[in-house]
Amino acid sequence: MSDCIFCKIIAGSIPCNRVYEDEEILAFHDIHPTAPYHILIIPKHHIATVADLTTTEDALIAGKLLVVAGQIARTLGFAEKGYRLVFNANRDGGQEVYHVHLHLLAGRAMSWPAG
Template sequence: MAYDENNIFARILRGEIPCKKVYEDDFALAFHDINPQAPVHVLVIPKGPYVSMADFTAHAPEELVVGFMRAVGKTADELGLVEPGYRTLANAGEHAHQEVPHLHIHIFGGKPLGPMLIKGWEGTI
């Protein structure tokens, strides 16, 4: 999946589309998802053109990688999710149903979330 400079997250970073901001620093922007899947559902995106975690960790400067990961933790803390807990998720590619070609980490919380995957898929770990 190639990076699209006009994807919705790139446009949010450029200020072309508004968002309900939760946290921002030099490395990341966190905002509420417009289609929440939990009582708390926030997206954290890095400030740079990265499609996936693999792309990000291979090409972003080290200070951006570290700053972005810290921003995810700070966002969860500011949302009051450290206790009782939360889930993070980053989809990458077609099989993971990545809809926007910009790395983003979902933070889910606000209720017990249940199992991460639905049981019954073909195969074993």
């Protein structure tokens, strides 16, 4: 998608502070963090929202987002202490960028509701 900011990051036309990258996934620090660690984990293939995850291939990539989140948590040293994973879906769910992304939040105690 030419107007998607995450697609532009994937293409390299917008810089990011990468944490993880492979052929299917990119993870980078959020530029407006809400926790000491706020990492966005995205598929390199554009999928607008969680509601658009409809195929077996989509299920595999969604699962891989979760696996990568665990790897990042272990690598950065906060897996044992804990972290929060959040998908926002569509406007009322708080989604601002319409490219599926998983928020990985850590580095402080999380409250509920989310904050």
